[in-house]
Amino acid sequence: MSLANKLSQERRARLAAERLLEQKQAELQAANRKLGHHARKLSDEIVETRAEVENVRDENRRVKSDLTEANQKIEVAERRLWHSIEAIQDGFAFFDADSRMIAANHAWLSVFDGLEALQPGISYIEILQFATEEGVIDIGEMPPAAWREEMLDRWQSPNPEPHVIRLWSGEYIKLIDQRGHGGDVVNLALNITDTIRYEQRLKDARRTAEAASRAKSTFLANMSHEIRTPMNGVVGMADLLKETDLNKEQLLYTNTIRNSAEALLVIINDVLDYSKIEAEKLTLHADTFDLERSIHELVLLLQANARDKGLDLLVDYDMFLPTKLIGDPGRIRQVLTNLVGNAVKFTETGHVIVRVTGIAENGTCRLHISVEDTGIGIPANKVDHVFGEFNQVDGERDRKFEGTGLGLAISKKLIGLMGGDIWVESDEGTGSCFGFTVTLPLAEDADAIDPIVPEGLRHALLVEPHDLSRGILEKQLSALGLTVRSCASGKDALTALEDGTDLVVTDHHMADLDGMEMAEVLRAKGDDTPVIVLTPNTGSAMNDPMRRHLAAVLQKPVARRELLDALRTIETNAPGPPAHAEGKAPPPQDKTPLQGTARAVRVLAAEDNKTNRLVFSKMVQALDIELQFAENGKEAVNLFQSFAPDVIFMDISMPGMDGKQATGAIRALEGGNDHVPIVAMTAHAMDGDDADILAAGLDHYLTKPLRKAQLIDHISRARPEGARDPAP
Numbered sequence: 001m002s003l004a005n006k007l008s009q010e011r012r013a014r015l016a017a018e019r020l021l022e023q024k025q026a027e028l029q030a031a032n033r034k035l036g037h038h039a040r041k042l043s044d045e046i047v048e049t050r051a052e053v054e055n056v057r058d059e060n061r062r063v064k065s066d067l068t069e070a071n072q073k074i075e076v077a078e079r080r081l082w083h084s085i086e087a088i089q090d091g092f093a094f095f096d097a098d099s100r101m102i103a104a105n106h107a108w109l110s111v112f113d114g115l116e117a118l119q120p121g122i123s124y125i126e127i128l129q130f131a132t133e134e135g136v137i138d139i140g141e142m143p144p145a146a147w148r149e150e151m152l153d154r155w156q157s158p159n160p161e162p163h164v165i166r167l168w169s170g171e172y173i174k175l176i177d178q179r180g181h182g183g184d185v186v187n188l189a190l191n192i193t194d195t196i197r198y199e200q201r202l203k204d205a206r207r208t209a210e211a212a213s214r215a216k217s218t219f220l221a222n223m224s225h226e227i228r229t230p231m232n233g234v235v236g237m238a239d240l241l242k243e244t245d246l247n248k249e250q251l252l253y254t255n256t257i258r259n260s261a262e263a264l265l266v267i268i269n270d271v272l273d274y275s276k277i278e279a280e281k282l283t284l285h286a287d288t289f290d291l292e293r294s295i296h297e298l299v300l301l302l303q304a305n306a307r308d309k310g311l312d313l314l315v316d317y318d319m320f321l322p323t324k325l326i327g328d329p330g331r332i333r334q335v336l337t338n339l340v341g342n343a344v345k346f347t348e349t350g351h352v353i354v355r356v357t358g359i360a361e362n363g364t365c366r367l368h369i370s371v372e373d374t375g376i377g378i379p380a381n382k383v384d385h386v387f388g389e390f391n392q393v394d395g396e397r398d399r400k401f402e403g404t405g406l407g408l409a410i411s412k413k414l415i416g417l418m419g420g421d422i423w424v425e426s427d428e429g430t431g432s433c434f435g436f437t438v439t440l441p442l443a444e445d446a447d448a449i450d451p452i453v454p455e456g457l458r459h460a461l462l463v464e465p466h467d468l469s470r471g472i473l474e475k476q477l478s479a480l481g482l483t484v485r486s487c488a489s490g491k492d493a494l495t496a497l498e499d500g501t502d503l504v505v506t507d508h509h510m511a512d513l514d515g516m517e518m519a520e521v522l523r524a525k526g527d528d529t530p531v532i533v534l535t536p537n538t539g540s541a542m543n544d545p546m547r548r549h550l551a552a553v554l555q556k557p558v559a560r561r562e563l564l565d566a567l568r569t570i571e572t573n574a575p576g577p578p579a580h581a582e583g584k585a586p587p588p589q590d591k592t593p594l595q596g597t598a599r600a601v602r603v604l605a606a607e608d609n610k611t612n613r614l615v616f617s618k619m620v621q622a623l624d625i626e627l628q629f630a631e632n633g634k635e636a637v638n639l640f641q642s643f644a645p646d647v648i649f650m651d652i653s654m655p656g657m658d659g660k661q662a663t664g665a666i667r668a669l670e671g672g673n674d675h676v677p678i679v680a681m682t683a684h685a686m687d688g689d690d691a692d693i694l695a696a697g698l699d700h701y702l703t704k705p706l707r708k709a710q711l712i713d714h715i716s717r718a719r720p721e722g723a724r725d726p727a728p
Contacts, residue, residue: 090190091173097183099124099155108189111167112136124155138166155185164192172196220272227268228683228704229609234261235705236615265705271406284417288443289329291367292317295354296559298336303536306344312351313344313536315557316472319479320451321358322365323560324443331414332438335422336369338407339434343373350374350431351468365442370435378426386424387412411436449560451480453567456502462486463493463506463518464534469557473505473534476563490518497522501529503570507556508535519549530570534558598724600626603715604645606636606662607681608654612704616649616681619708623726625715633657637665645676647718649702649711652682652693660696667697679714681706 082105085092091108095101101122112118115130128151131137132144139147154160160177167173172195176188238258246254299313306313317323336354343352351374358367378386387408415422420438460482464470470486477484482503487493490513493506504522506515513521515533522529530551538555547553552566603625607613613629620627628643630636632654640648648666652659663678670676679700680693690701702710715726 090188093187093189095124095185095187099185101127102184108187111173111189125152128152135168138168138170226683227264229612231261231265232683232704232706233609233611233615234258235265236612236619236708239708240615240618261705282413282417284328284331286326287329288324288326289332290323291325291332291356292323292559292561294329294333295336295356296555296557298333298340299354299557300555302340302344306352307536309344309348311344311347311349312353312466312469313340313557314351314353314469314472315559316353316355316475317560318357319476319560320449321356322360322442323449324445325365325367326441326443327418327438331418335411335414335436336371338411339371339436342407343371343375343432343434347373347375347431351466353468353472360442363442364439366437366439368435368437370433372431372433374431377428377430377432378424379428383424383426387422408434449564451564453480453482453564454570457482457567457570459483459501460485460503460505461493461497461501463488463490463504463510463515465489465507465510469507472557476560477505480564480567490514493518494521497527497529503567504529504531506531506533508533508537516544516546516549520546523549532566532570598722600624601647601715601719601723601726602626602628602643602645603647603649604628604630604636604639604643605649605681606630606633606654606659607649607651608632609651612651612681615706616711619706619711620715623712623715624724625726633659633662633665636662637669640666640676641669646720646723647715648676648678649681649714650678650698652680660693660698663697677714677718 082103085105086107088105089107091105091111093101093104093108101118101120101124103120104118109118112130112134113136115134117130118127125148128148132139132148137147151163154163155177158179160179163175165173165175171191171193174190174192176190178186178188180186235258238254238261241254242251242258295315295317299315303313340352340354353372355370355372356367358365360366412422415436415438418438418440420436422434422436424432424434426432458481460477462470462473462477462484464473464486465488470488474484474486485496487496490506490510493504494513497504504518506518508515515531515535519531519533522531531549532552532554533550534554534556536556538553551570554562554566601624603620605613605616605627607616607629608631613631617627617629628639628645630639634657636648636650637657639645650659650663654662657665659680659682666676666678677699678697679702680698681702681704682693683704693701700714702714712726719726
């Protein structure tokens with residue numbers, strides 16, 4: 001190649017290099033500009049980042065400070081918590097999900113008496129192993145392996161039940177384990193030694209109290225028996241003495257003896273009842289009974305006391321309320337006796353009235369029974385205390401009225417057992433009203449009274465001097481459909497008597513002209529209007545010669561059914577006593593065989609007490625019977641075979657062979673043939689005694705003091721075919 005060509009190529013190359021250089025310089029300048037732009041932007045970002053970093057550093061320093069403070073607080077809390085756990089007198093331990101101990105307080109570890117092996121990390125099964133091998137636990141006769149297996153099964157259950165263990169020292173520990181969601185377990189070991197010992201003391205105290213209660217019950221039963229036995233002689237002889245010819249002073253003494261003995265029996269019964277209620281051993285015995293009859297029988301018993309004080313003792317029984325109910329008649333009568341007896345005792349003038357209302361529906365009857373009196377009343381500050389035990393209105397120093405103060409407390413308990421309520425309203429100096437409500441089932445034959453009377457009876461004249469009694473009789477007669485006109489005296493009645501009067505109902509005892517005299521005046525005038533006389537003493541009225549002028553004589557207060565029966569038996573415009581005029585069934589036909597062919601009823605009485613034998617013989621001396629006595633159970637069994645009695649009266653407590661054993665021997669001799677009724681005569685009157693005695697084979701149960709009427713009733717019912725009537 002020529003030099004020119006070479007120079008030309010070099011020139012072209014140099015020019016190309018220069019253009020390339022210019023291009024690169026231009027690119028470099030553009031890159032520098034871009035780099036400068038990025039540098040400025042990056043510088044700005046660095047400044048911002050440095051500011052942010054500084055902020056983060058400040059935040060980190062604050063967080064670190066907070067974390068440090070929080071850790072310090074946690075450490076303090078943990079330290080305080082652990083100090084608290086250590087201060088707990090009961091054991092406290094933690095276990096992880098693998099049943100290895102994390103930590104335990106001193107109380108928990110002290111059970112093992114400083115055993116060095118019990119350190120964090122030890123397993124639960126190893127702890128059980130140490131507990132048996134070191135004799136820490138008193139497992140009794142149980143094999144150690146079996147005990148450990150039982151405890152391990154409990155530990156591994158999802159919800160371990162609390163378990164009590166006994167330590168070698170005699171202390172009792174209650175183990176309570178709580179399993180967490182992660183498997184960790186918190187174990188509490190509560191020392192319940194004091195609780196166990198306290199419970200043991202309670203059990204010992206309960207046994208002692210029960211023994212004392214049994215001793216008290218036995219004492220009360222024995223005292224009741226021992227008191228009733230001589231009391232049978234006192235009451236029985238007083239009753240017999242009253243039947244002899246006595247002057248007024250002697251009769252007063254005799255009545256005082258009998259009433260004092262009866263008062264003592266009331267006190268004994270109250271104490272026995274209260275002790276049974278206190279021990280929660282008093283039970284109710286449901287039976288069918290006639291409420292109205294029970295009330296009238298009670299009123300009849302209290303009538304003498306009320307009459308002696310000049311009180312009117314009245315009964316206002318809802319005319320159409322059923323009277324056949326199912327309940328405990330003895331306990332209801334007891335409540336009524338307390339309420340009515342108190343009313344008579346605390347009333348000097350005026351009246352006492354028993355009101356009975358109620359609602360009968362759906363086979364039950366809700367009764368509302370109240371006893372109103374015009375007595376001394378109760379101070380306002382003592383009304384709330386009358387149902388308390390041993391509480392009385394008068395004070396201990398100025399007591400005017402006798403009694404235990406238990407009657408109302410017992411009544412409240414009895415009504416409560418029946419599911420009822422008892423209450424009192426009173427104004428001091430004016431009177432009181434005691435009442436109770438109770439719901440009882442109706443008996444199957446508990447139909448309401450049928451108010452149908454003869455069509456000829458439409459207009460009645462009522463003669464009654466006492467406003468309250470007159471109002472009750474007016475209401476009863478009006479409820480039976482009669483038009484009633486009333487008078488307050490016999491003289492007013494004679495004036496008011498008009499033609500068209502179908503019936504005269506009059507009180508017996510009136511100031512100017514009594515009921516008998518008024519009937520005699522009417523007959524003397526030729527007036528044959530039937531006259532019914534109401535009297536508190538039917539005996540004297542029935543024996544009055546003027547009885548022939550009367551259609552009926554009814555006991556006052558008169559029972560609804562007796563009044564209705566008397567009205568139904570009246571023949572309009574026909575005076576004189578009709579059949580059943582006294583509201584009683586006709587006398588039974590005399591079944592007495594001819595005297596020459598009949599024998600007397602044979603009665604055997606087993607009684608070891610000489611006085612009680614005398615009382616028994618005197619009570620039945622007027623009867624036409626053949627009586628033999630046995631002084632113990634063995635003699636009774638022998639006489640049963642030789643004497644062949646028709647009825648046996650058996651004392652229960654006798655030496656040698658008692659009444660229940662003698663009854664068993666007699667029943668064995670009978671062999672199921674010719675069952676002879678055996679009647680218990682006993683001073684045992686505690687609740688349950690009757691069931692225990694009757695379960696021994698006796699047929700009936702009489703408590704001492706005996707009642708003459710009860711003896712006569714049992715002898716009459718035992719009269720066999722071919723025997724003479726024992727009634728005199």
